[in-house]
Amino acid sequence: MEPEAAEVMWKQSLELHNIRYTTFVRDGDSKAHDRVVPQKPCGEEVEIRKEECMNHVEKRMGTALRNLVQDCKKRGITLGGRQPGSLTDAAIKKLTTYYGRAILCSDTVEDMQRAIWATLHHCSSTDDNPRHQFCPVGENSWCFFLNRHRTTKVSWPPPKQCAHKT
Template structure:
């Protein structure tokens, strides 16, 4: 679905929720694209929260790591590490998987932070 269609759908659903159904959505599950959420908020119907999909959060970590490697190689910047422990495709995939698990299995923000740091230390 294109970005404009998502925005239009969000505006329609949120506006219709009160008028037609006397219903209030409290949370929007998002894929990281804030356009639909921003459009629904601009209607100023009622307060709502935005939550990120765990799959998309983990995917963005993997994408960011791959972009880091690409950008560094384009600029002739060497990432530290050779041989065991360097940032390879396998290591990036492993970090993404561990990150996903850390977020899913932890309950509080503090637990999530500790679990994420543990995955980084484990892979380091």
């Protein structure tokens, strides 16, 4: 959103619609947020919270991983390639998707951290080096390694919608 348009919209929200916006969803480098907040368009007593757009969070994660692969390639370190465990474009896409789901579906910071570690370790696991110590256990676990002895199967990848969120 352009900074000027955001400023006008926020200033008019109270007089035109009798609405006070309290949350600003931004894309990480939003100039609009930086322009609106100091204006205090909803009054001195209203604090405007900043929320990051999940699409942009995932996009930045993917960009960072692709840049890491390129930087390592320039230094002679191979992260990408066709070998098992390589950081390919498909693996990066999968990791960024699961990263976003971990953030959205977690109730606490600790749950979010554990879910992020679970997807990273699970996706880099091999038969010779299983890495499932962070994967969720129990009836609703999506980890096929931990569920291999169970009769009820849970699908992988984790669901797009959070089961515990309404």
